[in-house]
Amino acid sequence: MFFDLSSFVPPPVNPSLPESSLSMNWFPPNKVIIQGINNYQATVCAVQTKAYGTDIIAGVSPGHGGTTVEDIPVFDLVEQVQTAMGKVDISLIFVDSFQVLDAAQEAIAAGIRQIIIFTPRVPPQDTIALIKCAQETNTLILGPGSHGIVIPQQVWLGNLQPQFYQPGIVGLISSSRHLGYEVAAELNAAQIGQSMIVSVGNDRILGSDLAHWLATLNEDPNTKAIVAIGQRVNQIKSIIAYSKNHGYDKPIVVYLAGLKAPQAKVYRDAFTIISNHLSASIPVVNRDRQTVTELRKIGIKTAKKPSEIPLIIQKALASSF
């Protein structure tokens, strides 16, 4: 059966377009705080990143002000950290999913303009509200569900394991942690290494998506080629939109892992969500193949497995010089 969607009016501004967020540029931070530091994962992250040399100046955990976690002073409020220790560059957020919006808004209100949300599965209405707030204040949001950012041997923010990376020329943007490790291992073996690794998270709505970081890495002088790793085809739609609107001058490789794995279906648009809710037997049109074809058409290379990635990059770099 054919359903007429012509009556459907799209909103005037699509906030997922990277233009709106381009001004929120990443800069390597000095002073770092962790919100939700009493959470076990946050404590582990604090200990490890601090040992690596990241300047974790304080933690925030309401009700635990005045205590310490692994020698890191803990405050009740973000603004108390600012008063006591000066300006904070970035906040790493580990609070429970339903507290993320509040924690991030607190950080923004205190003037912090870079935020990484490690907590996954944030209620989607909260993420939407947060993105709106971030756009109004020019705040960069990475996540929800991010594992952080690494610049090999320079910057370590989060719970990616830096020993799996080597300094080099490839910018790596990934929806998840281990897929990034696998690709990095292949790049290390080919001795081209990584300039920067960004884990954007895997929630249905993200503060900054693969395309946002594609734009950032396209500007980064240390990055000569870019690899975007996703788990689902819809994640690369923003890459197609970005490439059509902006063009790019570095080789881009897209690797989609898990296309053949029996992942649970994720419905995104209102019509599909409601028709699936009414009756599970209504077939959903699968446009994955079309999207992948479209990607190839605009000249972005796709890899079938991690070992192909360094080969594609070496070939592309050789032909551009």
Added chain:
Amino acid sequence: MELLEYQAKELFRMVGIPVLPSLTIQDARKIKQLQIPYPVVLKSQVRSGGRGKAGGVRFVANTIDAIAAARSIFNLSILGEYPEVVLAEAHYNTERELFLAIVLDYDLRCPVLLGSAWGGMNIDSLLANLQQVAVTEEFSLFYARRLAAAMGLSGSLICSVSEIIAKMYRLFKEQDLDLIEINPLGVNHQGELMALDGRIKINDHALARQPIMETLNFSAQQRANSHHNTRQTSQDFSQVNWRWLDWHHPTGKLAMICNSFDSALLTWDLLEQNKVTPACSALIENTLTTDLAMEIDNLQLYREQIQNILQEIASFSGVKVIMLNIWDTAAVHREIIQTIVDYCQAEVAVLSPPEQILVNQVQVTTADGINHGNSAIALGESREVEKPPAISVPEFSVPRPYFVLRLVNQGDIDDLPSSPQVYLSSSLEESVKQAIAMVKSS
């Protein structure tokens, strides 16, 4: 969490969406307390749709009929679910039935109002006439009027239906809903509206801040589902956990064990690209710790958890190869190798006298895979002849699986015992190749 009809209607009542007078009963005899005049509708309170067709909705004209009907509804399972509650509701004469819903559109990143002038059970005509209005800015009543007009409504219905939508929107925002639906919204001959059935889904990850959770009585099934959904996010202090992924293939010959969901995704993908569909996949997750004292406990726990997984895999017939893809510390990798080799050797020891172990030490090549399988079966037979049944362990009568261990960062493992049953590599694609060869030769 998906609410049952009567729970959804409690929320409707809270914001002033009209619902029929009703009584919820947990016992068929309680229906005698009913204050509503007959005829009455009795509805099974289960989550699954299609309860009408399954016999979960009954019209009754008097108390005697009602008790009998309620009894049969309590004893009727719909898609495996028995109701804990039956809703008894007044009858309503409708002239037409509308459909209204609000969901979040992840592509547009805003709530979308949906409506169809063809509400009710016929899903095809409902969807064919479905209208949508995206709420791109702060909600205002005109969005709802826009939907009502698109649905083809006219006269006083434009305003009265819009009011209902506004109330639904209030619930959607305040209660962190993923979905709210009224189907059907009954319209009687006077143009009055009545929410005759409704469905509500609360976002699982916002449940903790919803006070409504305290007032609704959730069924055991709802609690179990909600627990299942939220379990993954809970901040668990225990160090090593494992669970099955919901991926099964009954004729698969390979079982996977990975330490993250995305690793499992990748490994499955690479196997599937080579036409090998795994039988199942387990996830073993280790919350990393830098504390050395805790790490020793962790290793012991890791060993036990791997043993638990292997024990469960042993109960799946047809699994010939077990592939592990684990990224962890060198210490954990050592523990895994030790555990697997012990596992192989322990079984050999139970299986057969020592001289026959040598028979089983076949070369680890593809060609010998077939021989290996045969020799293991042969050993199993000889055990039954030679050993008294008291010593034999039934699980070990099946041929033992072949292991492919993909461990990055192996560290120094030269001192560890090796086993011909175990292939070890730090390369994912080499490991996958080996696993595929083993599956195809078995």
